[in-house]
Every structure is written in C-alpha cells, then in structure tokens.
Amino acid sequence: MMKFPGYSLISSFTPFHCIILKKQRRLSALDLSFNNPTKSRRTLSVCATKQQLHNINTQIEMGGQQYRPPLFSVAPMMEWTDTHYRTVARIISKHAWLYTEMLAAETIVYQQENLDRFLAFPSEQHPIVLQIGGNNLDNIAKATQLANAYGYDEINLNCGCPSAKVAGHGCFGVRLMLDPKFVGEAMSVIAANTDVPVSVKCRIGVDDHDSYNELCDFIYKVSSLSPTKHFVIHSRKALLNGISPADNRRIPPLKYEYYYALLRDFPDLRFTINGGIDCVDEVNAALREGAHGVMVGRAAFNNLWSTLAHVDSAVYGVPNSGLTRRKVLEQYQVYGDAVLGTYGNNRPNIRELIKG
Template sequence: MKLATSSYSYSSVTPIHSVFLHKNRRKLSFNIFQGTSSSTTASNSTSTSSSTQTHQLLSTPAAMVSSLRTHRHAHYPPPWFSVAPMMEWTDNHYRTLARLISKNAWLYTEMLAAETIVYQKDNLDRFLEYSPEQHPIVLQIGGNNLENLAKATELAEPYKYDEINFNCGCPSPRVAGHGCFGARLMLDPKFVAEAMSVIAAHTDAPVSVKCRIGVDDHDSYNELCDFIYKVSSQSPTRHFIIHSRKALLNGISPAENRSIPPLKYEYFYGLLRDFPDLRFTINGGINTVDEVNAARRAGAHGVMVGRAAFQKPWHTLGHVDTAIYGAPSSGVTRRQILEKFQVYGDSAVGKYGRKPTVRDVARPLLGLFHSEPGNGVWKRKADAAFLHCTTMKSFFEETLVAIPDHVLDSPIGEPSSGGEDPFANIHTLLPPAYESREQELLYA
C-alpha cells in the first residue's frame, strides 16, 4: 500500500493507521510499525478514526507564515529545559524528532550566520522553515556586522520564532577566528550591546545572548559581570544562557573546549545573586533530568542540555515532560514516534534536489536505541542502508528488523536516579559579590 506522505501531518497525535499493512512485522519486514503487543493494538484501533482527518502539510511560505504568526504570543511552558543550539546537529530533522518525544522542551536552531540569511533571501525556507509543532523554538544568529544582523533579523521575522538568540559562545576557529564572531565577541561587550539593540529593533520576539564565562585569560568573575552589566544596561537583553566553561580560542578544538576548561558553576550562581532582575539559563556538563532538577533547585531559571539530548534522545528527552514539567506520561512508544517520523521524513527527502538525503534525515535517529538490545546491529544496518535507500520507508524496512518488538513497543521507563548533586554546595563557593564600575562601564 502506498504511503501518502503529502496528505498527512507527522505531528498528528495518534498513529496513521490506514497507511500501514496489517501483517506481522517478522513475516513482512517492511511493516515495521505494526506491533504484536496489546498496547500497540489498542493504539492502532484508536488511530483508525484519526486517519479520516485531513492534516495538510504547510508546504507554502504564505501558509506557514500565517500559521506561525498565531504562535508568537501563545502560552508555552516556561523554558526550564532547552536543547542547546548545535551546529550540524539541531537541524529541522532533529527538532522534529525531539518534539515528537517531548512536548515541553524548548528547541533551538543551529546557529545561522546573518550573512547566510541575507545572501539566501530568495531561498529562506531551506534555512528558516519549520513546522508549527516545533514551538517553542528559538532562532540562534551569529555575526559581527550590524547591517547584516539587522537584515537577517528582519528576514527571519515572518517565521515568528519565539526568541532570537545571539551567539557569543562558539569557540570554533571557523566562527571565532580573527575578525569573526562567536566567543570572541565577549571581548567587545559594547558591540554586543549594539548588536542586541539592532536585533531587538527588527523583531517582536524577546532577545537573548548565549555566551561563555570568559575567553582565554579574560576569565575572572568580574570580567564576566562587566560583560553582563554592559550588555543588559545598554540593550533590551534580559536573558543570558551561560556556558559555564571559558573558551580557549587557540590551541584546542571545539570538542576539547567542551571538556578541558573547567566548569565553574559558581560563576553562574554568582550572576543569579548579583543580577536579580535578569534571567539566566545554565549550560555545560549537565546530562540528566536529575542534574537539571538539581540545577533548578539551586536557583537556575532554566537549564540547557546539549550532546546528551542528541546522542541519547529517548533517555534524555523522554523524561523531560514528566520529571521536569510534571506532566502525566504520554505512554508514547518508539514505534509510534518512528511511525510519525516516517511521514515527515518521506516528505523531506529530496525536497531541495538531491538534499536532504535519507542519511541526513535519519541521522538524529541513530541514538534512539542507545544501550538497547539490537542497537549495534541497527546501526550497522543503517550504515548499509544509507548507501542505497531513497525513502525513509525503505530505510525502516531494511533496518528496524534489528530492534526487538518489546523495545519498539515499550514506553519510556523511570529515569535513573542517584549520583552526585553537582550543585549541592554551590552557594558556599560563590565568588565575592560584584560591584559595578557603572560610569566607567557605560562609557568604555
């Protein structure tokens, strides 16, 4: 039976029953979404009625903009948990998967250079388009040219992101090299304040800055406070995401910048004390919902998680709604998530000529069965399937036979507990209180 990908929205609440054959998965390997458990049977019967509804994908910019516009001032859960913007990772495909797993997590785009947006103004959907289900969603922009930052923000405004974030934390040589942007901008808070004012002037969305606690030898707590003070006092910025490591711009790789500079959570909690009128989200070294809740108990307004949310999406995002937001368990299974993702994926593959490929679309799925039986075989089959599969349907037909039914059909279990609380004694470690040199800073 042909899968009618163009007439259904991947985000519908129940599985799309009518497009999957009623055969045993082991007899017909392509029927990977028809499980044998009673829970799967129940969900399939529920989905029969929903399959008669029409869920048309928003394929035109006008339709998308109209729909997204209604979301700008919608009521969303507070940003207690967010997924970090990660270059080449938090793309549309990953965010689609993330939203299928967690309804409450705040999602960030990859960093988009302002120049990319400006120079691709006739091809913006490829870079800025997203489905309404991805709300709440934040666009991260990078750049060091005020005119291009203004133009890029203006071009992005019709897409109605829920916040615009400015990158002052990336240590990649491609980004933070001489004359570039990212973490290097922390050395020029006056420019950052100007950039934030320009961005805010061209959007109705709130604006925020993501930064490190320092750069190279400019790593004292007072220097961090000077940066926060100047940017917040000279621009509308009231939200800062703080990666609690400094950036080393010479001699180490971006990966090493995520592990070699020591974490200094005490700097983050010092900011909470010294800037009570601002909002701060902590980032860096936090990988579990237990650690997220521990950071929040210590006072963090929000917590941002990076690699763990990509490398182990089921075990990380799967607990966000219940353990952090207190929502009842949805009972969703990985089979149901993949069922919806297939509809999305087959509408996305080849949308822009040869791109994206099945490999591009399926890449976020490779951590979905982390530490589960069959995971190794599944990944090997995926590597082979990427060489010739041209649809997500054929990719799943070829690979998911490696995953046992009980893994596909089990809802997320209880989060693992225990371990050390990295924030238990944080308030005894705080640096001395910041005293702003107000006149000097304002006119520096």
C-alpha cells in the first residue's frame, strides 16, 4: 500500500449532521453554495460567493445534453430504483440525478437479445447514470459497449455493495476496494468503451481495512490508473462477516470526516457524499460544508414526495412548479397504462408499478 504521510483527518471539522436544521422546521431560504472542484485548496466555509452561486445554476454538458450539476442524486438501490420508480421520481424532480439499480455486467452480456428489459428508459429520465457491477474485464467492456446505444449520461462502477451474493459469492461490489489496481483497470476499460463520464461508488473501507490512509490509497490508485474523476463515497465501512446489507447501512458508524478530508487532499477530483442523509435540509447543510454533491438513498424511496418535492426549488433554486401529489398520480397513471404488459407474460404488472 502506498503511504500518504501528508494526509490526515480534519480534526477541527464539525460534522454537518451536528448542525443541520431540525426536520420539523420549514425549509430555509435557498442554500446554493457549491465549491469549484478544480480549486487548489478546499475550505469548509459556509459562505457562498457569487461565483459559487453561478456554478450551481450553470448547466453542464454531458453526452450532447445540458443538465444542472449533480448536487442531488438518488442512490442506486437493488429492486428499488427500477425504471418505474425513476419515472415517478422524475415527475416530481426535474433536476435530481437518477441512478439505475446495479446491473451485473454478465447480465447485460448474456441478455443481449432482451436488453430493453434491463437498459431501456424513457428519455424524460435524463440525467441518468447506469451502475454496473462485475469483476471480469471482458464482460465489463462488452456491457459498456452494449449500454452505449441507450444513451446514459454517466457509467458508475459498484464498489460498495456488501451483500453476500455480490461481495461474497460474486466477489465484486465492496470487495473490489481491496484491489484498487483492478478497479483502476476496470475503470480504464469502461472509459475506453464509452464517450460519457465514468465514476466509482464505494465505501470508506472494508472490515479491518478502514484507515483513512487506506482509503486514500484506493482513491489515488483508481484515479491515477484511469480517467475516473468522480467518486461517490458512502461514509461507512462495510463489514463482510455475515451481517445483512440492512445492518451494513446501520451498524458501521458514519465517518463524515473521511469524506471532507478527501475534499482537501484530492482537490482535482469530485466527491459526492452518501450515507445517513435523508432530507433536503441535510442535503443543503452538506453543500454548505463544501460537499460537491449529495446522494440520498432509502429516504428518496420511502418518503418519495417529502424528499424529492423540494429538491428543484431548495437545492437548485428553480421556481416552484406548483406540482401536486394528485398531478403526480395522474401523470404516473398515464405512464402505467402505456407500459403494462409490454414485455409479455403480463410484465410489468400492476404490482411492479406500485410496489413500495
């Protein structure tokens, strides 16, 4: 492991969860601070400059399209963030970045005759990120090539899933953090087979490999060996001793100080924070502390309306659209009527469209 004697945790940092507004309070006035990711040194100031405000409202170009920056994104969640969920999420928020469920590279390769079922999505779901998983470079390359036709805006490699099926028997997901050289090679393969940006979603460590120096080693090697400039950091380590994925989202403590130290120590990279953030007030608190972007997971599914309805106005500063829950249901009904049974054998069915 490469040593980073100059890297240390931020000892004076006050975690943003200690200063967030209480959830019961009304959303505060627009909070639009955003640090320039190429800035030579990071400060954890809560003061937003005019240039930072401009950066938030400046659209970025990806794949020939222009979108607002990924200040807010919905996490990839197996069996949750399917195309039906993403459709209703996009009805509510026009600017949140959406991630697919993790798709194994092998699934994409072996389902070449049935790819629409796994990869197709309505154009309204942009901006959207495809997350893939796997540990075979040939299959990762082929999966990336096959996905190109669908026009995703970014491709993300899963290096954070702790489930026994993925990290255990499958030997990918968070287990890949133990082999940063391979991850760098995989990211190079993905980048070589697509024209869109690439990114990695990972934890801050695995089992006893949980020091800040080891996290820096992972980030340094992956970004040095590949064009990867964006990392989504789930600020918990993963435990691979048989505990469930749900317990892995609860038992290992959150260490946001690791995330904010990465901002300081890798000023040329972009980092999105994930883990334990479940309302827009907390999203804006993290952005005030200097986060480049914030990813929300279960709250964006379990509390769909209360989480997403304020994203466009409170995070992106877009005037309120006047959308109501009734209008959301009416628009989603139109979608549901159009897709029922389109895959044959009564798939998708009503249960799949309204799960949760």
